Structures are given as structure tokens and as C-alpha cells.
Amino acid sequence: MEERIRLIQGDITALQVDAVINAANSSLLGGGGVDGAIHRAAGPGLVEICRLLGGCEVGEAKVTPGLHMPAKYIIHTVGPVWKGGQNGESEKLASCYRSCLEQAKLHDCTAIAFPNISTGIYHFPKELAAGIAIRETRAFLKTNKIPATVTFVCYDQENYDLYKALLNS
Ligand code: ADP
Numbered sequence: 001m002e003e004r005i006r007l008i009q010g011d012i013t014a015l016q017v018d019a020v021i022n023a024a025n026s027s028l029l030g031g032g033g034v035d036g037a038i039h040r041a042a043g044p045g046l047v048e049i050c051r052l053l054g055g056c057e058v059g060e061a062k063v064t065p066g067l068h069m070p071a072k073y074i075i076h077t078v079g080p081v082w083k084g085g086q087n088g089e090s091e092k093l094a095s096c097y098r099s100c101l102e103q104a105k106l107h108d109c110t111a112i113a114f115p116n117i118s119t120g121i122y123h124f125p126k127e128l129a130a131g132i133a134i135r136e137t138r139a140f141l142k143t144n145k146i147p148a149t150v151t152f153v154c155y156d157q158e159n160y161d162l163y164k165a166l167l168n169s
Contacts, residue, residue, distance in 0.1 A: 004141050006151040007167060009160040013041035018109035019073040021100050023117040026055050026078050033120040042067040059095030061103045073107055075100045079118030093118055097136035104147045113151040116159045130162045
């Protein structure tokens with residue numbers, strides 16, 4: 001496995017990193033899954049800050065403070081809903097990873113952590129999503145010094161096993 005890419009299984013809200021990525025919805029006002037967990041961990045101030053951001057487009061990213069989380073920042077991105085694969089889903093997911101990595105660089109984040117964007121409520125096929133996440137991250141790290149490390153945080157065993165296999169190939 002590359003030195004700058006890490007893999008863990010667990011809850012992303014507990015991580016001591018500079019920025020945690022949130023798989024949000026376009027309202028940025030909170031939801032289920034990892035989004036709900038991040039809002040609970042950051043505290044009620046997060047939705048107040050998010051309200052001022054005016055939402056977020058699919059494939060783009062917006063930054064807030066981490067508030068009560070150990071992470072300094074939360075980078076909110078909106079993944080595509082899987083609708084069969086003929087609606088630009090893969091390109092939109094790739095754009096999420098690129099946008100978050102760009103924001104991490106702009107905010108000088110040395111260590112960041114990604115959840116498996118779109119693979120929960122949005123039903124993106126997990127293996128395809130993992131391949132896109134790893135490809136985009138590797139490409140970005142090749143041409144950028146910051147972030148120095150990227151941790152993929154898998155909540156479920158299936159995603160963890162997929163990432164492990166792909167990162168070792
Ligand atoms: P989406 O709407 O983008 O599919 P979800 O939150 O439903 O977002 O799921 C994205 C991924 O986040 C899923 O793989 C899910 O298992 C995972 N997840 C849920 N809770 C957490 C958490 N606390 N930490 C890390 N990952 C989580």
C-alpha cells in the first residue's frame with residue numbers, strides 16, 4: 001500500500017485529522033448515514049453554519065469548521081445518486097473526490113479522511129466507487145504535496161475488503 005494512503009474501518013467522526021469529508025446532500029442541512037453522524041458529533045452549530053452556504057451542487061465541495069469534532073474542518077461534498085450508471089454518475093463521483101482534495105489543499109490540510117461517498121443511501125455500486133476513489137486520490141497525490149496523507153474510512157466490512165484488495169493491487 002502507498003505510504004500516503006491509509007485504510008481503516010470505523011467511525012469517521014472520531015478521527016484526529018485536519019479535515020473529515022462529509023457525504024452530504026445538496027441542502028447541506030443534514031441527513032442520515034455519515035452525514036447524520038457528523039452533524040451529531042459537530043453539534044447543532046453546524047447546521048447554522050451550513051444554512052449560510054446556500055447548498056452545494058453534486059460533485060462540488062464546501063468547507064466548514066469541525067466545531068466539536070476532533071477534525072479542524074469538515075469538507076462537505078454531494079455525491080451522485082446511482083440511477084443505473086448512464087447519468088454521469090462515475091464522472092460526478094470522481095469530481096467529488098477531486099473537489100475535496102482541492103479544498104483540502106487550499107486549507108492546508110495535511111491529513112484528511114474520506115468516507116465511501118455515495119455507497120450508502122445513494123446506492124452507488126461499491127466496487128466501482130472504490131475504484132474511482134482510489135484512482136482520483138492517487139492521481140491527485142502524484143502532483144500535489146498537500147494533503148500529505150489520505151485515509152479511507154470504511155464503515156462496513158464489504159467496503160473495507162474492496163478497498164484493501166484494490167489498494168494492494
Ligand atoms: P450517501 O448518501 O452518499 O450514500 P451514506 O451516509 O448513506 O451517504 O453512506 C456513505 C457511506 O458512509 C456508506 O458506506 C456508509 O456505510 C458510511 N458511513 C455511515 N456512517 C458512517 C460513519 N459514522 N463513519 C464513516 N462512514 C460511515
